[in-house]
Amino acid sequence: MHYFDYRNDELFAEDVPLAEIARRHGTPFYVYSARTLRRHFRVFDEAFAGADHLVCYAMKALSNLSILGLFASMGSGFDIVSGGELARCLRAGADPARIVFSGVGKTDEEIAAALGAGILMLNVESGPEMRRVSEVAGRMKKNAPVSLRVNPDLDPGTHPHISTGHRDSKFGVPLSQVFEYYAEARSLPNLDIVGLSTHIGSQITETAPFAEAANKVASIVERLRADGFALKHLDLGGGLGIPYQEEPPPPALYAKSLLEPLKNLGLSIIVEPGRVLVGNAGVLVTKVLYIKETDVKRFIVVDGAMNDLIRPVLYEAYHAILPVRRRAARSAVVADVVGPVCESGDFFARERELPEPESGDLLAVMSAGAYGFVMASNYNSRPRAPEILVDGSEAHVIRERETFDDLVRAEKLVILKTK
Ligand SMILES: *Cc1c(COP(=O)(O)O)cnc(C)c1O
Secondary structure, three states: OOOEEEEOOEEEEOOEEHHHHHHHHOOOEEEEEHHHHHHHHHHHHHHOOOOOEEEEEEHHHOOOHHHHHHHHHOOOEEEEOOHHHHHHHHHOOOOHHHEEEOOOOOOHHHHHHHHHHOOOEEEEOOHHHHHHHHHHHHHOOOOEEEEEEEEOOOOOOOOHHHEOOOOOOOOOEEHHHHHHHHHHHHHOOOEEEEEEEOOOEOOEOOOHHHHHHHHHHHHHHHHHHHOOOOOOEEEOOOOEOOOOOOOOOOHHHHHHHHHHHHOOOOOEEEEOOOHHHHHHHEEEEEEEEEEEEOOOOEEEEEOOOOOOOOHHHHHOOOOOEEEOEOOOOOOEEEEEEEOOOOOOOOEEEEEEEEEOOOOOOEEEEOOOOOOOHHHOOOHHHOOOOOEEEEEOOEEEEEEOOOOHHHHHOOOOOOOOOOO
């Protein structure tokens, strides 16, 4: 569900033609739909209405200040994975009491910043990290609210690079040792053990792995309670997929599969959706430069590239590609849609059937809101694309296109003497 639709064969973001944005701001650019973002947040939040819950948007999926501000204004909390993300969401108006801090490699500085801000809890993932959090909190004469991230050892059936709940993965503490870890946490000073957390992966398109994870953590929580741990929060992570090609379950079914095994525990439930809130709310618009034909293949060379959107090569991800203007009587061609970067991995689609475009046409790479701009780089000295947020008939520039000066801002030209 999103608000990118054709009107008279012109693709619009809400009430704004994408071609109009291209005329004004050039290509490539990212454009997000505020109406879609609001709707996704509301539908997701309402799916958990029956339970004491907090939605903490996993901001690594899309972290522009204006997007964070929009979610904060709707009451969203935030799942952060770095000190940079902490600073970013606070800048956008986040309530520190609704921030959870995930990740396997928190530094002393990041731990101190989180404790200083007064966040809801740190999800710790190893013994050494637990000891470090205890130490830093001690130095600050504070108690650190922590939950332990448990690796439930299951296969969520998603791409290996975005699967985190298998015991081979670096994430969480092993199921078999959970009780030892909790016992150690209890023995350390300056820790308040307030919860348990888990996160099994991303772009998961069935409910079964979520139900399995919920069942596993439910029995752990019961035993921990029997051992005298007063757990308040159960953080179930994120991971619900979006329809790139496959059809994931709607948020209501997802919520049911998570909540059913937990209904008698009386815990406050935290969920950390990333992709499902923002994925379909953004598209990347790019211009066709050349149609290149060899004796074996056809390439559509566009001005966007892997530095703008790396998901196709990083995760073998499928993104639908639509013409911004539909033309009648265009025959379909099969082509690779590729960018100008000097890498064979620089493609948005391979062997894709699409209406034959011509040089100058605009293409929309759909469902690019999540893990799109945030993973953009300056590889090949390409300035990062601007981000535009459409709200009804208004288009706001929420990040400008980078310039050459931006590219070299932190660099020093040191001219060495020839020896
Ligand atoms: C990445 C991540 C999420 C969000 O995953 P999505 O698939 O985008 O919903 C949630 N929690 C943690 C701990 C994460 O690392």
